[in-house]
Amino acid sequence: MASELLVIEGLGKTFSAPAGDVIALNNIRLKVRKGEFVTIIGPSGCGKSTLLKIVAGLDTRYTGTVLLNDKPIEGPSIEKGFIFQEPRLFPWLTVEKNIAANLSLKNPRVRQRVNELIELVRLQGFEKSYPRELSGGMAQRVSIARALLRNPDVLLLDEPFGALDAFTRTHMQEVLLDIWQRNGTTMLFVTHDLDEAVFLGERVVIMNPRPGHIRSVLPVDLPFPRKRSGTAFQEMRRLVLNEFEKVEEPLYDVGGGI
Ligand SMILES: Nc1ncnc2c1ncn2[C@@H]1O[C@H](COP(=O)(O)OP(=O)(O)O)[C@@H](O)[C@H]1O
Ligand SMILES: [Mg+2]
Known part of the structure; x- marks a missing residue:
């Protein structure tokens, strides 16, 4: 139990706007081990940034439980480092x-x-x-x-390499893995790049929108350093892609009325 650094249970977040409420996160449940590298992938608008900001303590208006080192997250602190795009x-x-x-x-x-x-x-x-x-x-x-x-105990990275060209991005992924292996810092890494998610993560969290929720969590059981051209990597990539292509029943009707 003590090895769980981050525990998220029943997390929900709704933004109120004049045009109506937006459910950004619905019933998120995730546990992250100390030292683990977890990647979060999903299309734009599925709540990735909202989730990361809550863990960072940058947004404290949520429902449910978010514990870091067994303590509720109540604001920014030196236990959490945040990296923006x-x-x-x-x-x-x-x-x-x-x-x-x-x-x-x-x-x-x-x-x-x-x-x-x-x-x-x-x-x-x-x-x-x-x-x-x-x-x-x-x-x-x-x-x-x-x-x-x-x-910090955890680095929270929100699409940190999204603005870089493909070669630089690949290099930065290797730099980050080297930092992780030398430093042991827990990593929570948001991306919308499938290769990046599979290349870096020990587990890939797949999120879907409307309302933002975790669709599945896939372990990536490939040793580091990983080879993108390898069959095992390609197979894993296909598995993650499959998750996106499966048709999912909506959790509930969020309106529209057509
Ligand atoms: N400050 C805000 N006010 C109102 N709605 C917001 C706000 N921030 C995010 N949202 C909405 O919440 C949903 C999730 O947004 P976000 O977490 O930024 O998604 P992602 O990072 O996956 O693209 C989107 O529908 C977005 O429009
Ligand atoms: Mg975002």
Whole structure:
């Protein structure tokens, strides 16, 4: 039991809007082990970002139970690191200062931690560069390092490589797996890219919309490093794709009346 880092039971989220309520999440149930790499995949609008924001503590208005380390999530905290699709760096600060955020690099412990992180995300030599001098992949590595500064229990990544070109994305997936293997940080990774979900995840959570819910959770029982061209990988990819192609009965009528 103690190995469960994150426990989500009966989670629901409804947005109220003038045009009517939107049920963004319905009865979500998911447990994530400490150190596990879980990917979440689903079409646009199925509630992936809403789910991640709730786990991050960025949205506390939900129904149901969300526990991290056995405690209800009540707001942002150093146990959770969040990475958005865009790096969101401070343009006027160097790479190392962006990573240190509001801590002083004059503090030897901060200095040492920032050096470790620069090595971990492979940015040696770019410590004094500014965000405008970095490629998209490098900028995203800075934001990963910054999220890891206080050694969070879980990294929450919302389509972090979605804006990168295919080659950079593949490289960043390898960088992230290396970080995961060296650091042991639990990863909750949202994507709408099937290959990415299967390449990274020990389990793939498949979500569907209207209302957003978990359709199935598939274990990906392939050792790392994985080979995309391998038969086992292709077979797994097909399995996930099949889940999307199956026709699903609506959970309940959400209106429309046609
Ligand atoms: N702040 C908001 N106000 C109203 N509706 C929202 C808000 N944020 C998200 N939604 C709605 O909730 C649903 C899920 O959105 P989201 O979590 O962003 O999906 P995804 O990340 O899977 O694309 C969508 O129908 C979206 O329009
Ligand atoms: Mg989203």
